Amino acid sequence: MAELVKLFVNGQEVEVESGKNLIDALRVVGIEIPHFCYHPALGADGNCRMCLVGIEDGRPPLVPACKTPVQEGMKVLLDAEHIKKIQRDVLEFELINHPVDCPVCDQAGECALQDYYMNYSLDDSRMQVAQVTKGKRMDFGCGVVHDQERCVLCGRCVRFTRQITKTGELGIVNRTDAARVSIFPGKPLNNRYALNIVDICPVGAMTSSDFRFRQRVWFLKKDPGICHGCSKGCAIYIDHHREKYKDDVIYRYRARTNLNVNGYFICDDGRLSYAGENENRQTSALADGAVIGFDEGIELVRERLDRARKPLMLISPDCSLEQMWAVQRIATLYGAELSGYSDNYIIDGDGDEYLINDDKAANRRGLELLEIDFSRAQFLTGLQHTDLLVNFNNDLFFGGVDEELKSLLDKTQSIAVCSHQLQVYESASIVLPTASYSEYGGTIINEDNVLQRFEKALFKNEDPKDVLEITRLLGGAINDAPHAWPGIKQSVACLADIDPQAIPAEGIKLQNSEDTNVGA
Amino acid sequence: MSIKVRTVERKGRTFLEQLYLVEVIKGMTVTLGHFFRNLLDNSRLYVRHYPEVKPEITARWRGRHRLTRHEDGSVKCVACFMCQTNCPSNCIMIEAGERFDGKSEKMPTRFDIDLLECIYCGYCVEACPMDAIRMDTGIYSVTSYSRESMVLGLEDLLETPGAFAEEEYKKGGG
Numbered sequence: 001m002a003e004l005v006k007l008f009v010n011g012q013e014v015e016v017e018s019g020k021n022l023i024d025a026l027r028v029v030g031i032e033i034p035h036f037c038y039h040p041a042l043g044a045d046g047n048c049r050m051c052l053v054g055i056e057d058g059r060p061p062l063v064p065a066c067k068t069p070v071q072e073g074m075k076v077l078l079d080a081e082h083i084k085k086i087q088r089d090v091l092e093f094e095l096i097n098h099p100v101d102c103p104v105c106d107q108a109g110e111c112a113l114q115d116y117y118m119n120y121s122l123d124d125s126r127m128q129v130a131q132v133t134k135g136k137r138m139d140f141g142c143g144v145v146h147d148q149e150r151c152v153l154c155g156r157c158v159r160f161t162r163q164i165t166k167t168g169e170l171g172i173v174n175r176t177d178a179a180r181v182s183i184f185p186g187k188p189l190n191n192r193y194a195l196n197i198v199d200i201c202p203v204g205a206m207t208s209s210d211f212r213f214r215q216r217v218w219f220l221k222k223d224p225g226i227c228h229g230c231s232k233g234c235a236i237y238i239d240h241h242r243e244k245y246k247d248d249v250i251y252r253y254r255a256r257t258n259l260n261v262n263g264y265f266i267c268d269d270g271r272l273s274y275a276g277e278n279e280n281r282q283t284s285a286l287a288d289g290a291v292i293g294f295d296e297g298i299e300l301v302r303e304r305l306d307r308a309r310k311p312l313m314l315i316s317p318d319c320s321l322e323q324m325w326a327v328q329r330i331a332t333l334y335g336a337e338l339s340g341y342s343d344n345y346i347i348d349g350d351g352d353e354y355l356i357n358d359d360k361a362a363n364r365r366g367l368e369l370l371e372i373d374f375s376r377a378q379f380l381t382g383l384q385h386t387d388l389l390v391n392f393n394n395d396l397f398f399g400g401v402d403e404e405l406k407s408l409l410d411k412t413q414s415i416a417v418c419s420h421q422l423q424v425y426e427s428a429s430i431v432l433p434t435a436s437y438s439e440y441g442g443t444i445i446n447e448d449n450v451l452q453r454f455e456k457a458l459f460k461n462e463d464p465k466d467v468l469e470i471t472r473l474l475g476g477a478i479n480d481a482p483h484a485w486p487g488i489k490q491s492v493a494c495l496a497d498i499d500p501q502a503i504p505a506e507g508i509k510l511q512n513s514e515d516t517n518v519g520a
Numbered sequence: 521m522s523i524k525v526r527t528v529e530r531k532g533r534t535f536l537e538q539l540y541l542v543e544v545i546k547g548m549t550v551t552l553g554h555f556f557r558n559l560l561d562n563s564r565l566y567v568r569h570y571p572e573v574k575p576e577i578t579a580r581w582r583g584r585h586r587l588t589r590h591e592d593g594s595v596k597c598v599a600c601f602m603c604q605t606n607c608p609s610n611c612i613m614i615e616a617g618e619r620f621d622g623k624s625e626k627m628p629t630r631f632d633i634d635l636l637e638c639i640y641c642g643y644c645v646e647a648c649p650m651d652a653i654r655m656d657t658g659i660y661s662v663t664s665y666s667r668e669s670m671v672l673g674l675e676d677l678l679e680t681p682g683a684f685a686e687e688e689y690k691k692g693g694g
Contacts, residue, residue, distance in 0.1 A: 103600030103649050104626040137625060213616040213626050216601045244613055 007074040022065035022076065023051055033078065034087060034116045036094075036202045037154035038066035041264040042163055048154050050116070052086050053078055062086065084120065091121040097132045097177055099149045107204030109217040113152060132177045140170075141188025142268065143209045144197055148180045151205035157181060157197040164265065165191040181205070192356060195272075196265040199254055210272060211252045215241060223457035224256055224505065226444060228318050228362040228437045229270035232355050233446030234262035235505075236270070238438055238457040248458045250274040250438060260450050260506045267356050277438050282421050283462065286431040294465070297432050298473045301415055304388055304430070305474065311336035312386035314379070315372065316394040317345055317361030319467055320442025321495075322484035324363070324370050326471040327392055329487070333475060336390070340367040341379035344398040357447060360398065362437070365445035369492045380408070389414035392467050393434055397424045417470055433464050440466035442481055443500060445510065452507035453500065577658045579684040579691065582642045584659035585633055587677040588652055594621050595678065596652035599628040603644035603653055611637035612644060631674040635662050658683030 002017040009031055016025040023033045024040060036048035044066035051065040054077030061082075077083060094113060102108040134148035158170045158181065169189045173182050183189065189197075198208045217239075225238040235258035242248040253274045255266040285297030292300075305311055313331045315324055317340055324340075331338040345361040367374050383389065383405075389412050396405055401423065409427050416428035419436040441455040468478060478484050485500045494510050536542050558565055568575065577583065588596045599616035611634040619627035644653050657680045664670050682689065 101624075103602065104598050104624055213599070213618065216605070218605065219601075244610060 005070055005072045007070055007072065007076060009076045010079050011075075016070055018070060018072075020070060022053065022068050022070060025070045026065075026076075031078070033065045034112075034120060035066055036112060036152050037156060039156050039159075039200055039264075042156055042159045042200070045155055045159065048090070048152065050087065050090050052083065052090075054080055054083055087116070087120040088123060091117055092123060092126070094152045095125060096127055097134075097149065098152075099131070101150075105147075105150065105204035106207045106212055106217070107150075107201075111204055112202035134180055139188070139209075140183055140194075140206075141190060142194035143272075144189055144194055145207045145209050145212060146181065147205050147207070148182075150203050151181055152203050153179055153181070154202060155181075156200045156202065157206060160197055160200060161189070161191070164196075165193050167191045170197075192267050192269065192352070193265055193354070195268045196255060199265075208252070215251045220251055222254075224454065225253075225438060225457050226362070226452050226454040227253065227266060227270040227273065228444075229267075229273045229360065230351075230357040231359040231361055231364055231447040232262065232357050233362055233444055233450065233452055234258075234266040234270055234355060235452070236266060238274070240438075240458055242459075247461045249278050250458065258452075258506045260509060261446060261448070261452070262355055265355065267354075269356070276420070277436055277458075280421050281436070282418050282425070282431060282433040283464070284433060288429055294432070297430060298470070300430050301390070301432065302474055304413075304415065305334050305336075305390070308334070308336075308386075308388035310386050311388045311390060312382040313338045313390045313392065314394045314396075315340050315367075315392045315467075317342040317364045317367055317374065318437065319363060319366070319392065320437075320440070320444055320481070321363065321366045321370070321488060322442045322478075322481040323392075323440075323467040323471075324366050324372060325484045325488050326468045326476055326478045328370060328372065329478060330471040330474055330476040337378075337382045337386070338372055339379040339382055340364075340372040340374035340394075341376060341396075342367075342374055342394060342398075343376055344396055344400070344402060347399050359447065362446075363444040365447065365449060369445065369495070370488075380404075383408050383412060386412060388412075391416045391418070391425070391428070393418050395420075395422050395424055397422065417467060419464070432470060434470060435464040435466035439464060440468070440481075442468075443503065446507075449510040450507040451495075451498065451503060451510055453503040575660075577660060577683070579656060579688045581658065581660065582640045582645075582655040583683075584635065584657045584662055584680070585638075585644070585653055585655050585672070585677060586657050586680040586682065587631065587674070588654055588682070589678065590623065594623050595627055596650045597628050597631065598624040598650055598652070599626050599631075600649065602647040602649060606643045606647035608641060608643060609637050609639045611635075611639075628674060631677060633672045633677065635670045635672060636667060653677075654682060654689070656682045656684050656689050 002019055004015050005018045006013055006015050009026065014029050016029055021044060023035055023038055026033060033051050033053065035051040037045045038051060046064045046067050052062045053065045054061060055063055056075040056077060102114060108114060136147050136149060138146040140146045153172060155172060158172055161170045162168045169183055169187060170181055172179055174180060195208055198206045219241050220239040221241060222237045222239050225236050227234040227236045235256035237254040237256050238250055239252045239254060240248055240250045253271045255264060257264050284291045285294045287297065287300055311334055313327060313336045315327045315338065328338055342361050346359045348358055351358040391414060396402060414428045415430045416425035417432045417434050418425045419434050425431060438458045439456060439460060443451055443453045445451050468481065472479055482500065489496045498508065590596055599614055601614055604612040604614050613632040614628050615630040616626050617629035619625055642655055645655055
């Protein structure tokens with residue numbers, strides 16, 4: 001915890017953390033200073049002049065809040081007439097050539113320019129001359145669509161490509177009202193984080209071609225979630241909406257700030273992985289290809305499991321800790337061998353130093369902590385000797401079809417509990433549909449040992465049962481996620497002191513996991 | 521101030537009234553009187569010959585909706601969803617798509633109004649920034665044999681013309 005300093009805002013005393021600038025420090029105590037160009041990840045640029053505030057201690061009459069660190073006893077003026085006039089004037093300046101096409105702008109509803117205009121200005125335009133027209137609907141590559149007219153030239157996007165991705169595809173060219181953000185001729189955006197530009201753009205100048213015009217943002221329900229795209233476990237917002245007469249579907253993921261894990265950004269692959277939650281889903285139970293009722297399917301699975309001599313259970317490394325625990329319990333119940341084999345989730349060389357990992361499994365640390373074997377040798381021996389394989393949503397062909405496994409799978413009788421229709425489940429004689437990660441809550445541990453909790457975000461019309469619920473229906477004793485925790489705490493030493501209800505939004509960094517890390 | 525008490529005379533207690541027959545004949549006299557008067561001269565009827573004679577609708581009447589066009593025939597609607605957002609009965613369903621005619625960047629690819637759910641409040645017309653949706657078709661009787669046909673699509677809404685002259689509509693506060 002950083003040191004606290006006392007300062008005065010509009011004469012009122014507030015206590016804030018030292019070492020931060022005024023915008024960040026005062027935001028924590030609920031005081032908003034309007035700004036366009038400042039972003040905590042990109043640093044203070046001081047070009048927009050929107051955050052000018054007064055300091056009553058003999059400094060120049062106005063200072064940019066983004067470049068002013070908090071000091072003990074500082075007297076900050078926010079609501080003086082001359083400050084309000086500055087804010088109105090800056091907004092009027094930004095709006096000179098702004099097309100005000102909010103009705104067709106995707107940013108409307110979450111636009112800084114719109115919000116600030118409503119909060120600080122509300123003035124009519126005094127311009128008599130025609131507006132400067134610039135490029136619209138410009139394809140910048142990587143799914144980023146740029147509208148130069150809406151741009152306020154804060155330079156966040158330019159700084160993002162220079163400081164964060166270090167690719168520098170963007171620049172501001174020309175001066176005065178001919179200034180515009182542009183790519184270099186023939187060199188579009190080419191990095192795996194480009195869509196973050198859409199998030200950080202304070203106005204509607206950068207839109208995503210994927211989300212463009214698909215929904216107005218005020219209809220979207222924004223629930224926090226965890227990306228299951230790789231073992232980084234980036235914090236995201238799941239923006240979803242149920243249209244009339246339709247089902248609850250996800251429209252987009254956005255980065256959620258979590259300084260323990262991903263900071264302020266997420267990768268494009270993760271951002272676009274929302275589509276996988278909507279499409280290609282397994283929705284009905286199948287027995288030998290024919291649709292059957294879900295309860296009937298459960299009965300069939302129970303029967304087969306009771307009859308099996310040497311069942312083998314396979315669990316997905318994407319499952320939550322609670323689900324893994326529940327499957328582990330039910331494997332003991334049926335005397336089944338349990339494997340977490342998932343080498344195919346590792347795509348060598350795909351990762352980078354930043355947010356993308358080679359390992360596309362969201363909770364491999366969970367497998368390790370619960371001591372679930374995920375070695376290929378164990379799984380292959382198990383598969384050769386088993387008479388019934390129960391696959392809990394593990395896509396064995398994730399990184400491509402494994403011929404050796406495929407021939408073995410074709411020979412084995414198998415049951416698939418799966419969320420998606422995938423090739424690997426085609427050989428299964430019974431298929432049960434299950435929930436995917438946006439449709440259940442739980443906890444996962446990322447590769448850096450950060451334990452994060454996420455809640456159920458989507459409520460489908462026909463809400464699929466998650467793996468944990470299916471184990472309960474198969475005779476398991478664990479009713480829901482909280483019921484799994486007493487057992488997990490007992491068997492995993494480093495989780496013994498965790499209260500699953502009190503995991504903060506930024507997660508908990510597990511300390512002594514190295515000692516208990518036996519499975520690896 | 522004292523309370524005024526007025527005793528109301530109870531009728532229908534006399535012998536003749538208890539017989540009913542006399543009273544029925546008295547009532548029928550009135551009915552038949554109207555019947556023969558209207559039969560001989562129907563110009564003095566109190567009711568409108570509804571299906572043949574339509575009522576006069578003013579420009580302010582909120583009738584069935586329509587979508588308007590620019591003078592060059594292109595759709596005015598830019599699919600901003602303001603009407604859908606403002607709709608209290610949630611009867612408007614829009615899907616938007618790209619537009620390349622230079623009028624705007626966005627246009628509706630689907631625009632459905634469920635007339636069975638519409639309460640004809642006119643909030644959609646008020647919310648529209650483009651004057652693209654109006655309720656000036658003068659259609660006040662919306663009937664159908666099936667629920668499905670009560671959902672109007674983009675084409676249905678576009679092809680219905682307005683029933684009033686532009687000045688008249690504007691005068692009506694449109």
